[in-house]
Amino acid sequence: DIVMTQSPLSLPVTPGEPASISCRSSQSLLYSNGYTYLDWYLLKPGQSPQLLISLTSHRASGVPDRFSGSGSGTDFTLRISRVEAEDVGIYYCMQALQIPWTFGQGTKVEI
Amino acid sequence: QVQLVQSGGGVVPPGKSLRLSCSASGFTFSAYDLHWVRWAPGKGLEWVALDSFEASVKYYADSVKGRFTISRDNSQNRLALQMDSLRPEDTAFYYCARKDRRYNGYDYWGQGTLVTVSS
Numbered sequence: 001d002i003v004m005t006q007s008p009l010s011l012p013v014t015p016g017e018p019a020s021i022s023c024r025s026s027q028s029l030l031y032s033n034g035y036t037y038l039d040w041y042l043l044k045p046g047q048s049p050q051l052l053i054s055l056t057s058h059r060a061s062g063v064p065d066r067f068s069g070s071g072s073g074t075d076f077t078l079r080i081s082r083v084e085a086e087d088v089g090i091y092y093c094m095q096a097l098q099i100p101w102t103f104g105q106g107t108k109v110e111i
Numbered sequence: 112q113v114q115l116v117q118s119g120g121g122v123v124p125p126g127k128s129l130r131l132s133c134s135a136s137g138f139t140f141s142a143y144d145l146h147w148v149r150w151a152p153g154k155g156l157e158w159v160a161l162d163s164f165e166a167s168v169k170y171y172a173d174s175v176k177g178r179f180t181i182s183r184d185n186s187q188n189r190l191a192l193q194m195d196s197l198r199p200e201d202t203a204f205y206y207c208a209r210k211d212r213r214y215n216g217y218d219y220w221g222q223g224t225l226v227t228v229s230s
Contacts, residue, residue: 039216041156048206048223049148049156054216061218092156096215099170101158 002026002095006104013083013109021107023076023093029056030073037097040069040078043106044089052091053078085111113137113219115207120224127197127228133190133207133221141185144210146217147192149203149226159205162190175201197228 003026013019023038030036040053051060053069056076066081080087088111093104119131131147147159160181161170169181180193190207204225208217 035215037215041217043150043156048220049150049208049217050220051211051216051218054211054214058214058216060214060216090155094156094158099161100172103156103158106155 001100002098002102004093004095004102004104006093006107009105009107011107011109013111015085015111016082019080019083019109021078021091023104025074025095028073029095029097031097036072037095038071038076039094039096041092041094042089043092115209115219115221117207117221117224120205120226122227122229123197124230125198125228128195129197129226130194131192131205131224135188135190140188143212145183145190146208146210147181147205148208149205151203160192199228202226202228
């Protein structure tokens with residue numbers, strides 16, 4: 001199975017300041033079609049997970065443009081350009097290249 | 112609009128069974144891969160099972176293989192997860208989720224249902 005490793009696991013943030021989360025996979029997530037199968041999700045308290053980014057850098061519909069994803073191969077980053085209070089929750093990266101799909105441990109973002 | 116509405120869940124003793132259901136609307140149900148994902152506080156998100164619309168292929172996480180069965184009824188727009196031989200470590204919130212066909216992420220999720228396995 002592909003192992004996903006996130007850092008940090010806890011991230012105190014300040015509203016208005018930038019923040020970033022790293023995710024590393026145990027093998028390349030690049031597929032032969034040229035796409036890299038890495039997603040980012042946010043789990044807010046009392047809510048279902050929501051998709052932020054898919055295919056490494058594609059922002060999902062309705063996601064604010066302060067969220068961006070980047071990376072290649074085995075190293076990926078989620079960036080928030082200016083944190084807002086509503087961004088608190090647990091952020092997960094997930095590889096969708098190979099069954100079983102696997103998630104990182106999660107990064108808890110708190111104000 | 113796209114909606115996934117879950118039902119089922121609850122408290123069951125170890126070794127017993129439970130069935131979760133996910134009713135879909137607002138999209139062509141038969142044309143999408145559908146998944147179950149679970150979240151246990153302190154343990155994180157875990158992919159559980161996939162029902163692929165192509166060739167009716169099903170896949171399972173090793174942790175549930177042989178105990179859980181995913182199924183769909185395209186005539187009723189309904190996804191199900193039959194969970195047998197439940198264990199305390201299966202305690203979690205369970206979500207059904209749709210895989211976006213173009214950009215590949217889980218773009219829509221059910222509201223989640225709590226399954227507690229305890230004597």
